[in-house]
Amino acid sequence: MAKAAVRLDPTRTGRAAATLAEDLRSRVVGQDEAIRQVVDVYQTYLAGLSAPGRPVGSFLFLGPTGSGKTRLVEAVAESLAGGAAAAIKIDCTEFQHSHEISKLIGSPPGYLGHRETQPLLTQEALDKRRTSAVKLSFVLFDEIEKASDALWNLLLGILDKATLTLGDNRRVDFSRAAIFMTGNLGAAEMSAILQPGMGFAAAGTQRAAAVDAGLEAKISRAGVEAARRRFTAEFMNRIDKTVVFKPLGEAELNLILDLELEIVRRRILDSSAAPFAFSLTQPAREFLLREGTDPRYGARHLKRAIDRHLVSPLSSLIASGQAHGGDRISIDFDAGTAPLLFFRTPRGLPEAGLSVAA
Numbered sequence: 001m002a003k004a005a006v007r008l009d010p011t012r013t014g015r016a017a018a019t020l021a022e023d024l025r026s027r028v029v030g031q032d033e034a035i036r037q038v039v040d041v042y043q044t045y046l047a048g049l050s051a052p053g054r055p056v057g058s059f060l061f062l063g064p065t066g067s068g069k070t071r072l073v074e075a076v077a078e079s080l081a082g083g084a085a086a087a088i089k090i091d092c093t094e095f096q097h098s099h100e101i102s103k104l105i106g107s108p109p110g111y112l113g114h115r116e117t118q119p120l121l122t123q124e125a126l127d128k129r130r131t132s133a134v135k136l137s138f139v140l141f142d143e144i145e146k147a148s149d150a151l152w153n154l155l156l157g158i159l160d161k162a163t164l165t166l167g168d169n170r171r172v173d174f175s176r177a178a179i180f181m182t183g184n185l186g187a188a189e190m191s192a193i194l195q196p197g198m199g200f201a202a203a204g205t206q207r208a209a210a211v212d213a214g215l216e217a218k219i220s221r222a223g224v225e226a227a228r229r230r231f232t233a234e235f236m237n238r239i240d241k242t243v244v245f246k247p248l249g250e251a252e253l254n255l256i257l258d259l260e261l262e263i264v265r266r267r268i269l270d271s272s273a274a275p276f277a278f279s280l281t282q283p284a285r286e287f288l289l290r291e292g293t294d295p296r297y298g299a300r301h302l303k304r305a306i307d308r309h310l311v312s313p314l315s316s317l318i319a320s321g322q323a324h325g326g327d328r329i330s331i332d333f334d335a336g337t338a339p340l341l342f343f344r345t346p347r348g349l350p351e352a353g354l355s356v357a358a
């Protein structure tokens with residue numbers, strides 16, 4: 001008797017892919033569709049079913065500024081290659097002229113400077129960033145719309161044949177690389193959708209509200225249409241996944257603040273023999289969110305606001321001997337000249353106010 005066929009469920013992910021998805025979601029907030037696409041490609045790679053002779057995956061990330069496009073690529077490298085630095089990052093604005101392209105691929109033998117500079121995109125550069133666990137390299141072309149024609153041709157070759165020819169004719173194999181490209185195309189249209197009639201100055205004072213599904217769909221369409229206008233069909237057809245990132249609402253920005261504060265906490269734990277703890281009141285958190293986020297720039301300036309208003313004053317307090325390892329520092333908000341107020345609780349005593357030199 002023939003055995004009954006068992007219906008299979010291709011929507012279920014494998015354990016390695018599920019772990020990656022979970023890890024990425026813990027680092028990147030509110031961009032689940034982008035994460036899903038990355039995990040999908042990773043799973044295809046793990047199954048050995050990636051198309052031969054092409055990069056393992058190629059992604060075009062579009063969407064508003066400060067929404068996590070670059071952050072997601074760093075997060076992939078953190079998850080799969082041991083650190084954000086494992087991703088080779090090429091800022092397309094820096095390679096506009098032919099002599100700058102040679103920083104990427106080197107110059108032909110005999111040219112001035114041929115031996116002096118090691119090109120960025122060599123086989124060794126790709127290989128050395130691979131871990132033995134995940135034998136993949138991650139290459140990010142940031143701000144792709146600014147790429148010069150020379151860089152463009154180079155990129156088309158990588159996407160199409162997974163090879164790059166260096167200045168001295170050596171070949172670099174990209175068939176074990178994932179290529180990420182990010183762009184700001186359609187950014188102006190997106191801001192107009194997010195804040196109709198809003199001027200530049202007013203935008204800075206606005207809080208990001210939750211973004212509804214209708215708005216999200218409009219933003220997504222604006223991104224894809226702008227990309228189609230700017231890029232040739234030949235290029236768009238070579239990209240495996242085009243994802244438009246979502247604008248971040250207040251809930252997401254709050255979660256990102258938590259992530260960034262956690263990073264500061266870990267830094268304190270890792271760097272200090274006698275670490276101290278800190279906590280923020282709700283008004284202090286709101287202050288950092290006001291300073292570091294807005295609808296136009298997303299979370300782009302959040303790190304800077306945290307450095308300026310939190311990390312730097314904390315460092316002064318340690319340097320001036322007002323706070324020590326083992327202390328608990330609580331941080332409140334005051335609208336005066338030094339907006340964040342710092343209080344120390346030295347083991348069992350009432351809180352003492354600390355002063356931070358401006």
Ligand SMILES: Nc1ncnc2c1ncn2[C@@H]1O[C@H](COP(=O)(O)OP(=O)(O)OP(=O)(O)O)[C@@H](O)[C@H]1O
Binds near residue numbers: 030071072260298302
């Ligand atoms: N979705 C997110 N999840 C976690 N952190 C985020 C997210 N979006 C932004 N951030 C924070 O803001 C910073 C800037 O984000 P990122 O560099 O990814 O912006 P981007 O989308 O690449 O913008 P741009 O188009 O201007 O390059 C990140 O380093 C991170 O601290």
Ligand SMILES: [Mg+2]
Binds near residue numbers: 071
């Ligand atoms: Mg970016």
